[in-house]
Structures are given as structure tokens and as C-alpha cells.
Amino acid sequence: MSGGWELDVHGTEAKLVRKVAGETVTVSFNINNSIPPSFDEAQEGQKPDEQEPELTSTPNFVVEVTKDDTKQTLMLDCHYPEDEVAPGEEEDSDIFSIREVSFQPTGDSEWRDNNYTLNTDSLDWALYDHLMDFLADRGVDNTFADELVDLSTALEHREYIRFLEDLKLFVKCQ
């Protein structure tokens, strides 16, 4: 990942951390269930093995921004678009979107349900743009989101291969 992020991986959970200008920015994601289902219907005239789409991992990710002098962390739950892009067409959604925003006590690993959570579905678009620029100023922009897909896909593939190897050994055991 470009931008000076430190990566920490524990099983399927990954964390990217960056410190800048009195703030700590953490991006967390889990590669489980991160590969969206692809179209089942074959293209007209296409043989089953031809031009299968690449499987990419597009996990939801949570951005935490902690200012060093406060006890509150701003948490932004971000998603990739769910609609699959047909071959020959271009994406028509933002590369990623902010879905929910909440303040959580710094150091708490669990998302508390009794803290107010802002859902961006009905949020004023101008404020939404402020939040996107806020993230971009901290290195979470479209380039970051694209690189996160590459990282997550590589991690998911590694875990998949590892799982297959473990499964092979397990099945062989007497």
C-alpha cells in the first residue's frame, strides 16, 4: 500500500495504521465473505471456461481516526459498490462509499450499539462530500481503495490456498 501504512494481519483480519499530524488513522477489514457473488448466467455464445471474471475481494472496511489529545475515535464504515459491472461497461458508482459514521471510545475494539450512528443513506450530500474529503486528507481516497482491493484479494487468495492445503491433510488423516 502506498502512503506509509503499516500492515498487521491476524488470520482473516487485517489492519493498516498510519500516524500523521497528531492523528492515528486505522483501517480494518476482514477478508471473510469479501468476494461478491458473480453472474451465474453465461454470456451468449460463451463457453463455460472462457473469460471467467477475476475474483476480487472487496471487503467492507472501517476507518478509525483518533486525535492524540482526545478520548473519542471517529469511525467510518465504508463499503465497495455491490452491483456487478457487465463486460464492456464501466462502473457508475463511487469507487467506495461511506455507509455509517459513529463516535466510539478510543481503545474499544467493539462497535457500541448505544452510541449514535449516522447512516449516510439520507445524509445531506454536501456533508457527505465533506466526509469524503476528510478521508482523502488522511490518505483514504480512491487510490487507497483500489490498492486495498489488491491487498485484500492477495490475502484472501493466500488464506484460500492455506485452507485447501489444510483440508487436504485433514481428509487424508486416518
Next chain:
Amino acid sequence: MSLLIRNLQRAIPIRRVPLRKNIEQIRRILGVQQFDLGVICVNNRHIQLLNRNYRWKDSPTDVLSFPFHENLTAGELPQPCARGEYNLGDIFLGVEHIYQECEENKEDFYSILTVTIAHGMCHLLGYKHSTEAEWQQMYEKEAQILLELNRLSDTNLQPLTKHHF
């Protein structure tokens, strides 16, 4: 009514807040705040695909406008019959192409972006520049918009169609 900005590309960093501010000012000047508008930032590949599919030109361009109300008379605002018709349409900004041209011509990117948006919005309102007469009409409208914008923001923006004919 809402202005929806989308950024589908990573080639050029785009700050949404100043972009929104400029577009909202142009909407106010044109008197179209009550109409929905979409502004989508795309890269060269995407704008070239649109240019090829809709204008049969296989090259990137700076802006493509897709009006909701087609065949508008230039200078007249749409007359919606239903709530769903309060929509001007979408403007696709080829931000990568615009940035490259700005680098070549040593122009300010956000200034040219603003001028390009004004141009695109004129297209949504029926203005064209296929003939010299149409160009003259569109140039005057762009100049009028930018004159007011320059007054509000102490800038010196010039119409995109300035050197078209």
C-alpha cells in the same frame, strides 16, 4: 434539489467540497437550483468509451453532457410536468484529460474545471455549438455566467467556447 457528485477515477485527486461550491454557484446563476444534477468525474478510458458510444469519436474529451430534457430551446428552462422531471441530467467530466490539457497549457486545473462545468450545464439547457450562430449564442451565455462567477469569487474565468470558431 440535489447535486450528486461522483468520482469514479483515481488518476486525478479531486476535492469534492470546492467542486460542489463552484457547481452550486453556477446553478444559482442559471436559476436551476430546483433541478437535480449529476456530475461524474471519470478517467480517460471511461470518457473515451462514452465518446465512442455516444458521439462516435474514439478519443478522450473534456466533458460530455447527457440532458434529461432533450430538445430544449437554448435559453429556456425546462417546464416539468411531474416531480420526477425536476432533473437537468448528468455531466461527465474527463478530469484526467482536463488535467493533462492544463499541464500542457499551464492553466489552473480547478479554474478550467469550473469553466468546463459551466459549458456542460449550458449543453444540458439546450445550448449547442455546431454552427457559428449556435456558438455565438452559447459563448454569450457562458460569458454571462462566468462574468457573475468572476464577480462573486474574484477570478478571471473565460468561456470554454472562446476559441471554438
